[in-house]
Amino acid sequence: MQAHQRMLDPTPNGLHSGESPLLQTLGLTKRYGDFLANDSIHIDIWPKQIHALLGENGAGKSTLVKAIYGLIQPSAGEIRWQGQTIVLSGPSEARSRGIGMVFQHFSLFDNLTVAENVALGLDGKESFKDMSARLEQVSKTYGLPLDPKREVWQLSVGERQRIEIVRALMQDPKFLILDEPTAVLTPQEADQLFVVLERLKAEGRAILYISHKLEEVKRLCDTATILRGGKKVDTCNPRLETAASLARMMVGGEIKEVKAAAGRKTTVPRLVVNDLSLAPSEPHGVRLEHISFELKGGEILGIAGVAGNGQDELFAALSGERLSKDPGTVVIEGIAAGHLSITQRRKLGAAFVPEERLGHGTAPRMKLSENALLTGHAASGMVHRGFIDTAATLKTVDRATETFDVRKAKRDPEAASLSGGNLQKFIVGREILRNPAVLVVSQPTWGVDAGAAAVIRQALLDLATAGAAVLVTSQDLDELAEIADRIAVMFHGHLSAPLATADATREKLGLLMGGSSLEPKEAAHAVGA
């Protein structure tokens, strides 16, 4: 009973003395087999606080919030809510106590309307009509415009996230957990989200904000707790830290800086795409619309854009997993290749790294040597008269291991047993060791630790320096700014004209990612003249 009286805790931020935090974990530990995902973590979350949870992939952030949201039971330690020890039987109990969560991966039904999706996620007994009215009201109050009657598949990723946020807000949570909310947003959409979050904070709610974008955290958050290897490293005020000092705490050391070689020369066009249009292969897929670009040797072209705007479809069309009727749409090394299979394109000197490491880039339950053979059988001398040269496949594994510092328990383990970063280094290494003329890589450092990300980015730069043409699709604008020479943006299956990286400000890219054109004035001028 005592706890409930503190519901509207008026204690201003920073003056907590004598009061108990809204939520507290004490010695929270979660063990999976021999692996300690969370090791005795203590965290205090106060009302009116935006609290960042920082850490690399695998640091234990997800495990911690899953325990707080009742999705998993801690192996040891306790969770206190308003000073009272609680054991959450599941997410619905967490919600009923006032804990809400917005996941990074949305759980929405594409073929249902916004209101239907929200209704499915609520535990309440109110009528659909009342619920719809409340949905409109909540979305208006917080400046998160949504049309309850539209079906989800018609909405952009940003709008889909709004559904999830509104759904969480409709439960009137005192504490809201957001997992990497800006990963799928344009810079402008992210700014709008921050306004909403500031407002929630002003209303006295607490927010746990999981991110690895440090500038964002410095701007938005009052407190940051940093996890590394399942342990809490520190709790600090991010505004008093630098991005570099936060990164050091996350990584536990200095991160190697990525350096482009000076005097990189561009040579002949090695990958040319001419007016490539392709109907989607899936019901709600994206149609590629008249995509054209030219990529020279020695050059890195970045493709930015919010996920789901045709990047996957473009990758499939470039790799040859989907064929084009017109051979001239994709030209590799001067040869029309639109109709050629992925194996034939590899023989022309192209190499590909898809976004999904397990199940697409590798067969998870096969050994690394077999996964070397997966893409190497076409053109790497691993097959003689139909017979596999096992020594050659193992040699590729050894070379990739050595060159790209792949850490693994034995010489030739299954792909699935490697950590994300090490597997990605292996996959990128496997392709780079083939000395490709053209490398098409999708989300090269997605979910990869900072050390591995630096190795991979450096490898891409070095490959370009050696004369290859490199196409990098990424949602991480910082990554593209770091390695790309030019950046183009995908939106609704269209690809913008590339901007030189020096000109590609976040504002310009953000506009393109949201579907705006950059030259309304020039167009108007042209009409006037």
Added chain:
Amino acid sequence: MQLVLEKRAERSNTIALVSPLIAIGLTIITMTILFAILGKNPLLALHAYFIAPLTDSYSLQEIAVKATPLVMIAIGLSLCYLANAWNIGAEGQFLIGAVAGSWIAVKTQGTDAGSWVLPAMLVLAAAGGALYALIPAICKVKFGASEILTSLMLVYVADLLLDYLVRGPWRDPHGFNFPTTAEFDPVATVPLLIEGGRLHLGSIIALLVVAAAAILLGRTIKGFEIRVVGAAPRAARFGGFNSNQLVILTFAVSGALAGLAGIIEVAGPVGHLQPGISPGYGFTAIIVAFLGRLNPLGILIAGLFLALTFIGGEQAQIAMKIPLDVTKVFQGILLFYVLACDSLILYRFKLVFPNRQVASGTH
């Protein structure tokens, strides 16, 4: 306290080897209970099933004879299953192979056709089985029809076709109206390995098939293709492998092997074409394939073991009046345990003690 299945980081090779043995052990325990319920002495029954057949030369040869079609069919099926193509109709392909090969034997009956007859029969049987298996394969690739259903249904078509032929056009005129062809000529018969014994050339062919499959899967790019298409279809497409082509190929190969097994059975131990030439070889071979871990050497061992249950079942029927159908029960239980134990390759059992300490005095 609760028992949970926990995913292993890497597949356990030890369990992969031991799992069939655990399955056999569990099957034997279950059978012991079953024999006791049937009112038979379980020890004597198990002796009749598993020990007695191993004690005389005739039974040993008979085991090899029964294992021959099982192993050949199971090798073909294992290629399909590895590639995620579910051929359940090997029984039908076996029968069509027997029919196709017998056609030459029936047509050359009583003529002075030379030694080309048997090789021609083998080739035609393999072709017949392959073509018959291509029907479900092409239906799957072109129309998306479930190959599980179509291949299974075609078993009954093949069964009735054989029935029609031996009751109608191919019936032995001097056969007292029995539904059977005449005994095949010596040139149309698979030669015996030991004069007066039971072992025939087919067993050698089965061993060659095992060796060829081991090389195919272990050392060639085609074998790798088969494995990767089944294990990770999207990665296989990324690797440049066409799963539809492999469905066609593996169905054709497994149909050919089943057809070959069919003619070897007819032109060997049986000696003529008649209904009931197979005691369900095509279905039992599914168990052989899984019990053998879809691995050629494993299939050879599993084939011999399942053949043992056929012979043991016959002996148990003669000696102890245990119905022959108990053999099928045995085989069914075995498949069930094999599939169940396979989950231990990727998962392990773990006892979990939920830690739900609630601080006292707060309520």
